[in-house]
Amino acid sequence: MSTDVRGLPIEIQGLTKHFGTVRAVEDLTFTVAPGRVTGFLGPNGSGKTTTLRMVLGLVAPTAGRATFGGVPYQNLPNPGLSVGAVLEATNFHPARRARSHLRSVARACGIGDSRVDECLDLVGLHDDATRKVGGFSLGMRQRLELAGALIGNPSVLILDEPSNGLDPQGIAWLREFMRYFAGQGNTVLVSSHLLSEMAQTIDEVVILSHGQLRAQGSLEQIASTMTASTMRVRSPEADRLAGVLADAHFACTRVSSDQVVVHDVTPEKLGPLLAQHQVIVYELVHEGTNLESVFLSLTEGMGFGDQAPPTGPSVPAPGAPVP
């Protein structure tokens, strides 16, 4: 990855939006750094789109501010040259041709038509340049929207659920493009409601739920901070194993006659303990931290450290409900 920083940082401070009595976004503060792909994750209705629209000056915040390198979007001298945004796939006049749409964007950015063809080539729509947008598939619209965002050769790219409607090849292309774009020192903020979709692409993640920030950091940081790391142990001495774990104050769950799941533990902690007590082990599986479950737990309204660990060191009998 290039170390040259070309993109502007996006700084969001205390951003809040209330629609009447609905608190869509509440006191949101985070920074999106250049040279990284930052995922903006949260379930549908969590306030992602509202936040992005506030960042881009389309929605007036109730409180707080968002800036690009210290400058609010509305005050950027020629926003199209600094920030490219893909918000929805419906922002086209259906009777307008793809090239005409991009020409109007180029005019607004004050740049020539040659860039229009470059961007059409870039997103693979060159052969469809003279087609009316009304006949485009959702995926083609997404590509056209992206072409429009790139016309001004911006250093910041904001994408709202960009893979909606894209086929697998399109999604793969988009991932590669985002990685490449960020690799050039640019800033990328991409929203999604699916962590699995973004996990391969993003460096940083901002998790939002019910309009509130739940977590920010790298995926590794979030995974390590979470208390969801578990290990599954298969042993012919499950009863003795349970006793050892209880004595060591580990929370665990008996999932079968010879299997115990140990919560909130790492292999580095559990391995020596089992060796010390000479427990026979047939299988020791680090189930790790399932990112999707982390995401789900965060976005269900539980924050870091808020998750209640399984109660007590006791090991329930096989078949008993898992705490």
Next chain:
Amino acid sequence: MTRTIRAELVKMSTMPGMWVVLGLAFPLTGLFVIVSFLDAGTHVFPHQTFAAVQTLADRRLLLGAGFRAVTLLGPLLGVLCVTTEFRHKTITGTLLLTPKRSQVLGAKVVVSAVWGVGMTVITFVAVAVIGLPWNGSMGGSATSVLDQAGAVVPELFVATVLLALFGLGFGTLVKNQIAGVLVTIGGTLILEGLIVVLVNVIFHYDLNWMPDEATAAFAGIIAKGMGFGGSGSGANNYSLLPWWAGGLAMLGWGIVPLVVGYFTTFSNDVT
């Protein structure tokens, strides 16, 4: 601002609806060319005859035959210019590229005016292609008609621009395209006339500052030949404003809704 105007020009020129409205100015003007020849001839049923225009009023009526067309179509230019953005949600992209909303509206004012000028040109082309040859074939003089250009041409250009501005203001206020188009056409053709006549008959008050009447006052040279105001024909036995007051009233009909729309609907969140 220049960038925004150029972008708006591209957008407007790639909207088929704008060309349809512009194109309709030609046949509609042709229709009023026919009316002007009928007016010059015998227009008493069933003995209608057409005749070449002779009187000053008829010559102006022929040259300004597009007046009625632009009264109907001019506001549509402005309405379409702004409501299309909301109908197709292109306003999001527009405001991303030009976040200052006053700048967007300013560009739309300029572009609507440009299209208004284009529409006026088309009406004169219709008169030149249909009216003048036909007038000549009935023994009329093209020169005598064109002599009135100094009076008629600027009046019609400015009137069309004011009408487009009126449509733009109204469109900004309502945002809904269907409502905008229907109210503009319905208001121009039916509603306004009805209200003006009813108020005049019942309350003996001249609503001569209403859009259509104000336009007629501004374009008095042309409009008087069409039975407005002082001509005393039909139900229009009320007086028009002076031309300058008509122009100001039209400007007000454009600017007031534009400003109100800017501070209300146009400033709303784009969600």
